[in-house]
Amino acid sequence: MSASVQKHDVFQAIADPTRRDILRLLAEKELSILEITGHFPMSRTAIAKHLHILSEAELVSGRKIGREKRFRLQPESLDELKQWLSYFEQFWNNKLSMLKHIVENQNETDLKVIKTDPDKL
Amino acid sequence: MSASVQKHDVFQAIADPTRRDILRLLAEKELSILEITGHFPMSRTAIAKHLHILSEAELVSGRKIGREKRFRLQPESLDELKQWLSYFEQFWNNKLSMLKHIVENQNETDLKVIKTDPDKL
DNA sequence: TCGATATGAAACCAAATGGTTTTGTTTTTC
DNA sequence: GAAAAACAAAACCATTTGGTTTCATATCGA
Numbered sequence: 001m002s003a004s005v006q007k008h009d010v011f012q013a014i015a016d017p018t019r020r021d022i023l024r025l026l027a028e029k030e031l032s033i034l035e036i037t038g039h040f041p042m043s044r045t046a047i048a049k050h051l052h053i054l055s056e057a058e059l060v061s062g063r064k065i066g067r068e069k070r071f072r073l074q075p076e077s078l079d080e081l082k083q084w085l086s087y088f089e090q091f092w093n094n095k096l097s098m099l100k101h102i103v104e105n106q107n108e109t110d111l112k113v114i115k116t117d118p119d120k121l
Numbered sequence: 122m123s124a125s126v127q128k129h130d131v132f133q134a135i136a137d138p139t140r141r142d143i144l145r146l147l148a149e150k151e152l153s154i155l156e157i158t159g160h161f162p163m164s165r166t167a168i169a170k171h172l173h174i175l176s177e178a179e180l181v182s183g184r185k186i187g188r189e190k191r192f193r194l195q196p197e198s199l200d201e202l203k204q205w206l207s208y209f210e211q212f213w214n215n216k217l218s219m220l221k222h223i224v225e226n227q228n229e230t231d232l233k234v235i236k237t238d239p240d241k242l
Numbered sequence: 243t244c245g246a247t248a249t250g251a252a253a254c255c256a257a258a259t260g261g262t263t264t265t266g267t268t269t270t271t272c
Numbered sequence: 273g274a275a276a277a278a279c280a281a282a283a284c285c286a287t288t289t290g291g292t293t294t295c296a297t298a299t300c301g302a
Contacts, residue, residue, distance in 0.1 A: 014205075024208075027212060034247090042290090042292090045251090045291085049291085064249090068299090075209050081202070085203055089203075153278080154279070165279080190278080190280095
């Protein structure tokens with residue numbers, strides 16, 4: 001029963017376009033919930049929920065100032081995303097690695113064709 | 122009625138951990154649906170659905186070879202993710218930009234406190 | 243002190259998500 | 273030509289998601 005409310009991770013957090021837009025806004029400056037809501041065609045409660053999810057992913061942090069709660073960007077968590085991305089970069093940014101990858105795959109394909117359908121040659 | 126089946130984008134595609142694992146697998150080599158399924162505790166149909174979503178996001182491409190369909194990584198689409206990330210990098214990787222950002226936000230905060238609660242000083 | 247402001251929290255809802263099982267089609271293989 | 277293999281497509285289902293409305297609480301300003 002407990003521990004069932006699985007925290008959101010960075011990948012889920014940025015999956016929603018509204019949340020990505022919120023991050024853009026907060027990159028500019030710290031903003032209250034109402035100020036953020038002003039930029040979107042939805043209710044304050046909806047925005048508050050998005051902020052909660054972004055908080056869980058530690059992409060934003062909020063602090064109470066008087067009666068309002070102001071949020072700011074906490075970009076460090078985006079590093080997890082960058083790390084994940086970096087693994088795949090060898091397959092497209094680095095031309096040599098990419099070429100190597102393609103050639104290796106092509107060889108496998110050829111072997112497969114030879115094995116399963118020799119008439120095609 | 123038509124055009125309602127909204128295509129998945131890269132952000133949604135990588136939100137699911139199973140799909141991220143599939144991408145890792147396909148980075149190694151081209152694989153058929155059944156070969157991929159062998160790595161996961163779920164049915165072939167479930168994997169096929171994940172592959173369909175990854176295809177929509179153009180992160181993988183599939184081609185029929187005989188009776189099997191083999192998928193390979195198509196990493197170019199990850200560039201959209203990289204572009205998105207790059208906007209935020211100024212706020213944490215570049216120490217100078219980050220410091221500038223923090224200082225600017227801190228100034229705003231101070232002004233706010235002065236304006237709304239002068240007694241606190 | 244009292245009304246307005248800013249938020250928190252809960253109940254509710256439709257649609258999307260991530261899985262299943264079932265049925266059908268194409269391609270191999272013997 | 274028939275059985276098996278690999279997949280596609282569809283129906284179904286529980287849970288999550290992304291929104292709403294409603295109500296409660298804390299703080300500010302006159």
